[in-house]
Amino acid sequence: MEKVLIATEKPFSSVAVEGIRRVTEAAGYELVLLEKYTDKAQLLAAVADVVALIVRSDKVDAEVLDAAPALKIVVRAGAGYDNIDLASATTHDIVVMNTPGQNANSVAELVFGLLVYGVRGFFAGGAGRELKGKKLGILAFGNVGRNVARIAKGFDMEVYAYDAFCPPSVIEGAGVNPVGSSEELFATCDIVSLHIPATDETRRSIGYGLVSRMPEGGVLVNTARKEVIDEEGLLRLMEERPDLTYLSDIRPDAADMFAEKCAGRYFATPKKMGAQTAEANVNAGIAAAEQVVAFLQEGCTRYRVN
Numbered sequence: 001m002e003k004v005l006i007a008t009e010k011p012f013s014s015v016a017v018e019g020i021r022r023v024t025e026a027a028g029y030e031l032v033l034l035e036k037y038t039d040k041a042q043l044l045a046a047v048a049d050v051v052a053l054i055v056r057s058d059k060v061d062a063e064v065l066d067a068a069p070a071l072k073i074v075v076r077a078g079a080g081y082d083n084i085d086l087a088s089a090t091t092h093d094i095v096v097m098n099t100p101g102q103n104a105n106s107v108a109e110l111v112f113g114l115l116v117y118g119v120r121g122f123f124a125g126g127a128g129r130e131l132k133g134k135k136l137g138i139l140a141f142g143n144v145g146r147n148v149a150r151i152a153k154g155f156d157m158e159v160y161a162y163d164a165f166c167p168p169s170v171i172e173g174a175g176v177n178p179v180g181s182s183e184e185l186f187a188t189c190d191i192v193s194l195h196i197p198a199t200d201e202t203r204r205s206i207g208y209g210l211v212s213r214m215p216e217g218g219v220l221v222n223t224a225r226k227e228v229i230d231e232e233g234l235l236r237l238m239e240e241r242p243d244l245t246y247l248s249d250i251r252p253d254a255a256d257m258f259a260e261k262c263a264g265r266y267f268a269t270p271k272k273m274g275a276q277t278a279e280a281n282v283n284a285g286i287a288a289a290e291q292v293v294a295f296l297q298e299g300c301t302r303y304r305v306n
C-alpha cells in the first residue's frame with residue numbers, strides 16, 4: 001500500500017489527524033505520522049518510502065527531497081510555503097501545493113487577541129487603550145488580511161490596506177480604504193498588521209524606515225513571518241521611540257533584546273500560534289489530504305505553487 005506521511009514538528013490537533021486519516025485511508029493509502037520530531041534525521045528516515053508528504057512550517061529542503069525517492073507531492077497545510085525548496089522540488093519532479101485560506105480566520109482572530117492584550121498593557125492592571133475608532137492598516141490584502149478587515153469592522157475601527165498585487169478597487173469593494181504605498185499605510189495608521197509572505201522582496205523590509213512613520217503610540221502586529229522584520233532596525237527605533245509597541249506570534253531572533261529593551265511594549269508567543277486552532281488544523285489538514293488524493297488519483301494540480 002502506498003504511504004502518505006504527515007510530518008509536523010508542531011502537530012495538528014488529533015481531530016485533524018483523524019480527518020486526514022479518513023480521507024487518505026478511504027482512497028486506499030496508508031497514513032504514517034511523524035509528530036514533534038526533534039531531529040532532521042527522523043524526517044529523513046520517515047520520507048524514505050512515502051509518495052506524499054503533508055507538512056506545516058516544517059523545512060523541506062533538497063536533503064529531505066533526496067531522501068524521498070518515491071515522493072510525488074508535498075502539500076504545505078497552510079498558506080506560506082517559504083519552508084519548501086520549490087526549485088529543488090521541481091528538479092525532483094515533485095509537485096508542491098499549499099492550502100490557501102484554510103487557516104486564515106484563525107490567524108486573523110489571533111491578530112485581535114494580540115492587539116487587545118497589547119493595547120491593554122498586557123493585563124497588568126494599568127489603564128490601556130481601546131481599538132474602537134483607531135486606524136488599522138493591513139499590509140497585504142490576501143486571505144488573512146481580508147479576515148482581519150472583517151473582524152476590525154466589528155471593533156468599529158477605520159480600516160486601510162495596501163497590497164502591491166491587489167487592485168485598489170478590490171480593497172474598496174471589501175469596504176476598506178486603499179492607500180497608495182506601504183509608506184502611506186504606516187504614516188496613516190495607529191496600528192499596522194503584517195500579512196506579507198517572506199520573499200526576496202519582503203525579507204527585512206519592515207524596519208526603521210517604515211515603522212518610524214507611524215504616529216505617536218503606534219502598534220506593529222506581525223503574524224506573517226519573522227524574516228520580513230529588520231529586527232536590528234526595529235529595535236533601534238523602539239529604543240528611540242518608547243511610544244511604539246511590537247506584538248507577534250513569531251519569536252524574533254533577538255527576542256531577549258526586545259524583552260530587555262522594550263519591556264511592557266513587546267510580546268511574542270513562544271511558538272507560532274496564528275494557525276494553531278482545531279478548526280484551522282481540520283480545514284488545512286483535510287484540504288491537504290484531499291489535494292494529495294486528487295493529485296495522485298486524477299492528476300489535479302490546483303493550488304500547485306512550483
Ligand code: 3PG
Pocket residue numbers: 010056057058077078079080081103224272273274275276
Ligand atoms: C501559514 O503560513 O499557513 C501560517 O504561518 C501557519 O503556519 P503553521 O501551520 O506552522 O502554524
